[in-house]
Amino acid sequence: MFEDILRPILGLMPIVEGLSGKPYLYYFWSSIAIMLFVIKFVFSRTRKRHLLKEARKKKGLYHMKWDTFEKFSAQYFRELGYKVHEFGGNQADGGIDLIITRKKEKVAVQVKHYSPKNKVAVNIVREMLGVFNSGKESMKLTGVMIITSSTFTKPAIEFAEQNNITIIDGHQIIKKIG
Incomplete structure (x- = not known):
């Protein structure tokens, strides 16, 4: 089930299986990709909110x-x-x-x-x-x-x-x- 969820999101399964034949690498790289996505999302939201705070602080x-x-x-x-x-x-x-x-x-x-x-x-x-x-x-x-x-x-x-x-x-x- 976990594999079915990650396969369409990342599309990495064929690449990882083709290179190594070891499914645990798929889960490892999938986890890395998900973490990077979450970090990017959090930084993006934080940056946008920072713009609003900065405008409030400087009053201009x-x-x-x-x-x-x-x-x-x-x-x-x-x-x-x-x-x-x-x-x-x-x-x-x-x-x-x-x-x-x-x-x-x-x-x-x-x-x-x-x-x-x-x-x-x-x-x-x-x-x-x-x-x-x-x-x-x-x-x-x-x-x-x-x-x-x-x-x-x-x-x-x-x-x-x-x-x-x-x-x-x-x-x-x-x-x-x-």
Whole structure:
């Protein structure tokens, strides 16, 4: 039974049996692989939670690098109960860094890591409206959102309100994570 559980997970049985013919090596390497998986999982979760603690402690998000802020944003949404699919990174992402889903919601998120003096302008919010309109049918989006480490200009806030675009600034994030 133990063998039946591990065989599909690891796929190592034929390799180990072919090399040695000794099934105890299979159990040994299977145990090692499972331990490594658990360690990776624990470190990954610990690292993500560390990002949230770090943001709370420093009372600001500007100290993070842009890619760290993207990972932080993904974890922020996970903590709010969303499932998160990360795009972003160094490649062209079409204005979508994250797709977050919860129940019947499916929201495209753009992450903007700006310094405190650099506010998100209305043109960024307009672009997200275009992303929503172009992806509404094909991606089955129910909304779009912009999250930033900084704040938004007044015209950006007004445009977002008029077009039902959710915007989250750095102050809201810090307040939410306490």
